[in-house]
Amino acid sequence: MKDKQKNLLGFEKPLAELYEKLDELKKVSSAGEMDMSEEVKMMEKRIENMRRDLSVKLSPIQIVQIARHIQRPTTLDYVALLLTDFIELHGDRNFGDDPALVTGIAKLDGQSVIVMGHQKGKTTKENIARNFGMANPEGYRKALRIMRIAERYNKPIISFIDTPGAYPGIGAEERGQAEAIAKNLREMAELTVPFISIVTGEGGSGGALGIGMGNKVLMLEFSIYSVISPEGCASILFRNAARANEAAMAMKITAKDLLELGVIDEIIKEPVGGAHNNPEQAATYIKSAIIKNLKPLLALSHRELIADRYNKFRKMGIFEEQ
């Protein structure tokens, strides 16, 4: 329980008191002085209810906080929970290997697949090693190399998106961050295999889209997907990064908003309070969403898959024609 308390976000503070009481009850109960199991159960129920209440009226910036939660399950967590026989594949064969974007082969319910995703850490040390999930050009080039393998051996591709954005560094610029992403966009449009993308945490702009052009794009309930971070938007347009709250609202970055805009195809439900409260449960939801969406795609020909993807993205845009 202590762990759970530590991971409470600012707006979840009302829960802290309940967790404290729950701890007390448990202590008394385990000391054997009195049977408190009824009370413990009731308190657990109360906590669950409060979590549920909190999560129905979340503001966009609170969803941003859940999407960035330090304990939020990462790509490799989901790979372990919902895939089998995973072997990671490393390197872009040009420059290096990017630990911020992992790729590999695996099986989903017996079906061979290619899997890839941005990889964040859960501690500062891990995050430094993973560059906070911000990929360099070699990450995107590795992803493209692996997508080509998927294509040659006719395997579906699953991508997990969870990145603040592509890394803005000197080396990244010198090695062609823009070119690497641009090329992925062009090539993803022409993949001859079924491709499903799932935004699991932060969908940060071009860095997210760089592996995100699936035939189906799904989003976890408390994930976000946007052209720029709320802080970035606020500092440019409102000249004040502290107004991220407003920017988050204005830009429409939540799963619900994006479904309405037609940018994503489906919202995947999360456990009460967010995926980090029950990663196993989250993984089963994701798994069934993938299986459901993959099935009709497996029946399509190469040509139909390309057309499906092209039409999907070709339609995007809202404008007036006079």
Place this chain on the structure above:
Amino acid sequence: MSIHNWFKRKKAQQETAYVRERLDIPGNLWVKCYKCNQAIFTKDLEDNLKVCPKCSYHFKLTAAERIIQITDPNSFKEINQKIVSKDFLNFTDSKSYAQRIEKSILKSNLYDAIVTGLAKISNLPVALGIMDFSFMGGSMGSVVGEKIARLIELALEKKAPVIIFSSSGGARMQEGIMSLMQMAKTSAALGRLRENSLPYISVMTDPTTGGTSASFAMLGDVNMAEPDALIGFAGPRVIEQTIRQKLPPGFQRSEYVQEHGMIDVVCDRRQLRENLSKFLRWFDER
């Protein structure tokens, strides 16, 4: 629709002149070069394709000016002119996006940040897209994406090569995620062009950054750039803030980007038309 219509007097002409003055060319007789401070006779600057005769600084061009410089006289026929942005998110910063669109249309005499059409260069047909920085910093929203996609689709139909001049700070934040999706849309369209072996020449001008560079601008069979243009993915300020280091000299400028393998030809504006003709002829002989 002829190009002369662009120069017709409009209600906002007063305002236009003012903006042009701030952007690059003053309405008066002399102009100071931003780089070397040399005072240049306006007429001389224009005769020199808006390149400083002393230091070769390339002043920003409007789409209309670029068309005159690059295409055969009266050959440019604009397509999809009246596609207009919509404030579908009801986005308001210091003013609403709807107001911004309206003001930018008046200011720039354009409908959005790109002009597309069919034209001839040295008598060879091309599908031409020219971004204009004076319209909301050349930012790419739904309209820019749609016009580029349609231009490419028309090129496929006409079997014409495509040339796109970029001048853009990146995605248009006021359209949120929809601006990001234009990267996918334009790049996918270029994929079709490539599948059909139709040439695409990308000419990057100052600046070409963000979502524009990370999509259609970097995907040329031939990537060209005007000298000393800012070209990159992240803006220099963002990089500096992230890494907390000073950036190396010349960083993200055309020559530097060429040195790092992303650009084929850095080309002075005064040779641009001739070089484009050479490329078009080379591609045309099959």
